[in-house]
Amino acid sequence: MKNPLAQIPDYGQSIWLDYIRRNFIASGELKALIDNDDLRGVTSNPAIFEEAIAHSDDYTEAIAKLAKEGKSSEEIFLAIAVEDVQNAADLFKGVYEKTNGLDGYVSLEVSPSLALDTAGTTKEAESSWKLLDRKNVMIKIPGTKEGLPSIKNAISEGININVTLLFGLNRYRQVAEAYIAGLEERAEKGLPIDTISSVASFFLSRIDTMVDPLLEKVCEEDSDRAVIARQLIGKVAIASARVAYHIYKEVFGSDKFKTLATKGAKPQRLLWASTSVKNKALPDVMYIEALIGPNTVNTVPKDTLDAFRDHGKAADRLEAGIEEAQWVLYQLENVVGINLNEVTQKLEEEGIQKFIKPFQSLMSVLEEKREEGAVS
Secondary structure (H helix, E strand, O other): OOOHHHHHHHHOEEEEEEOOOHHHHHOOHHHHHHHHHOOOEEEOOHHHHHHHHHOOOOOHHHHHHHHHOOOOHHHHHHHHHHHHHHHHHHHOHHHHHHOOOOOOEEEEEOOHHHOOOHHHHHHHHHHHHHHHOOOOEEEEEEOOOOHHHHHHHHHHOOOOEEEEEEOOHHHHHHHHHHHHHHHHHHHHOOOOOOOOOEEEEEEOHHHHHHHHHHHHHHHHHOHHHHHHHHHHOOOHHHHHHHHHHHHHHHHHOOHHHHHHHOOOOOOOEEEEEOOOOOOOOOOOOHHHHOOOOOOEEEEEOHHHHHHHHHHOOOOOOOOOOHHHHHHHHHHHHHHHOOOHHHHHHHHHHHHHHHHHHHHHHHHHHHHHHHHHHHHO
């Protein structure tokens, strides 16, 4: 009998791992997850690479070699990241082929400092895609207002894109529309669109982490709204995700997309990100269990992956609570008085900083290791 993790694809959802590290790939541990748990992809970000490079000896030799070649810290990081992503992508080649290009992807992020720079993001996405030179990789572009034209451009150029840092429903719709616009532009040039793949990464736990303290404050200060506010604690992120899926079905069920689908276009799947539960009072696998459903992805940190394998329960629950989800968001804004658009805009701004800081820290670590390696 399949373990709970390996059962999830039976309900149409793919599990990807939010983690990468050189020895994790080389040791066979990643391959074991593919074989035993039906793992179908990997995502990375600056914080993951910072953790891997700063807190392990996996990269000492490579850094010293590159330092002696006179490479800068930025060049060393790019070389290391590209090699890790390529090696992981090669492990997932069988998954990519078996799923006809639906899964088997490994994601690499553009520099977080470019999140508000359209031209810079576009240029780096194109150069990273060429450097990686694998069909089963995705370039991560932040779903900021400035990122939208880059997403459209990348798709029109045939680059697989993982749109990251999505928190708000309005922005998610804009991202889905940018993906379709990119496909249309490519199709108009007479270029193939049947090999392009994309996901839209909707972040979850950070929504509850910001909203729940606001709800608790209402409970303390306003007895009239306290009952409703208390009922909403721990529920807003999942409600947002379910409404996002409702938008996904609407956008990719439209006549506009159906025309593209006749040419082989794939829908841009929703990917649930930031799925480790920060509030210890809540179930540790709730962002997985509640959102299992067709044509979706969940990218999961290692600890949460292990927790679901141990005690998770796989079932199709994503669409079961759409009316309740809409009610939760209505109550949040109209009864409790918390403006979700303001919250998600703040989360986007903070999210950029949460990737810039570890990237800067990583550059500092690499500079030190580079200097050590150059003289060793």
